[in-house]
Amino acid sequence: MKNLDWSNLSFGYLPTDYNVRCFYRNGKWGEVEVSSDEYLKIHMAATCLHYGQEAFEGLKAYRCPDGKVRLFCVEENAARLQRTCRGIVMPEVPTELFVEMAKRVVRLNQEYVPTYESGATLYLRPLLIGTSAQVGVHPSKEYMFLIFVTPVGPYFKGGFSTNPYVIMRDYDRAAPLGTGTFKVGGNYAASLKANKIAHEKGYASEFYLDSKEKKYVDECGAANFFGIKDNTYITPLSSSILPSITNKSLMQIAEDLGMKVERRPIPEEELATFEEAGACGTAAVISPISHLDDLETGKTYHFGENPGPWSTKLYETLRGIQYGTIEDRHGWTTVVID
Numbered sequence: 001m002k003n004l005d006w007s008n009l010s011f012g013y014l015p016t017d018y019n020v021r022c023f024y025r026n027g028k029w030g031e032v033e034v035s036s037d038e039y040l041k042i043h044m045a046a047t048c049l050h051y052g053q054e055a056f057e058g059l060k061a062y063r064c065p066d067g068k069v070r071l072f073c074v075e076e077n078a079a080r081l082q083r084t085c086r087g088i089v090m091p092e093v094p095t096e097l098f099v100e101m102a103k104r105v106v107r108l109n110q111e112y113v114p115t116y117e118s119g120a121t122l123y124l125r126p127l128l129i130g131t132s133a134q135v136g137v138h139p140s141k142e143y144m145f146l147i148f149v150t151p152v153g154p155y156f157k158g159g160f161s162t163n164p165y166v167i168m169r170d171y172d173r174a175a176p177l178g179t180g181t182f183k184v185g186g187n188y189a190a191s192l193k194a195n196k197i198a199h200e201k202g203y204a205s206e207f208y209l210d211s212k213e214k215k216y217v218d219e220c221g222a223a224n225f226f227g228i229k230d231n232t233y234i235t236p237l238s239s240s241i242l243p244s245i246t247n248k249s250l251m252q253i254a255e256d257l258g259m260k261v262e263r264r265p266i267p268e269e270e271l272a273t274f275e276e277a278g279a280c281g282t283a284a285v286i287s288p289i290s291h292l293d294d295l296e297t298g299k300t301y302h303f304g305e306n307p308g309p310w311s312t313k314l315y316e317t318l319r320g321i322q323y324g325t326i327e328d329r330h331g332w333t334t335v336v337i338d
């Protein structure tokens, strides 16, 4: 293993040895190529640069206490990328190709999978871009699919803890029938300003209500939202949120732990009734919310300064499955290195 200080990593970029690439030309995917070049040579008129024909994914490889390296829900990431491809008119990356490339890039860079003790992981970033030169607004004919990896630090350096969020009414990340349910860079460009303002005001992230009526809860920045009350896990149903694989897994775990699960529109007022609330996604699993401020109405919704009992249990269970210490009853993990 590389002699790096795994415990001081942030969620940044650290070079590794290899990335894997596959090109779509003449209507089909070619052979997988291994590259040690961190740069891409693409045409200046490529559709990804001008018209946002770009999609990405994010998942992690975990070095487990039993010595194995596991990927979590890799087929789900492949399926979500396929949905995104259909959404912005790109050829779908077949599941077998996606999984093969994910395994290969982890094995090629196995020296960079951080130790279990450090709490750090190897983050995989699959990226699909339209590469044909085009000045008119049309889908590209050629595409590049690549996966690179980079070690990332533990999300909770000082232990599992809560953060404040702020409702932003002056910005939308996605339109009701727009690209909010697809993992595309454009949604992130649209969120950068609100995110910057939230950070400047001392919040962990911005929080979005639905962009049509500003009445219902949508997302917590780049993470899904859930609230908990009366032993029930409640998460929004909306036409503009990204279907988080972490959230999907937490819904299943909540059910396994005997909670009720509801996926439905959540009116803003209902926030006042939650005993616990959190943001969820691959980066943190769960980032519990201490309070949520609505600067326009002056209201504050409090969910507790410390992580609540259900959030803690959900967090520990999902992490246990990811690290192979809790039985994987749903077949979510893939052993990449034995």
Ligand SMILES: *Cc1c(COP(=O)(O)O)cnc(C)c1O
Binding pocket: 058, 183, 219, 221, 222, 223, 224, 242, 243, 244, 245, 246, 247, 280, 281, 282, 283
């Ligand atoms: C990726 C992403 C999430 C989290 O999805 P996971 O699959 O759980 O990592 C949530 N919201 C947005 C906007 C995202 O892009």
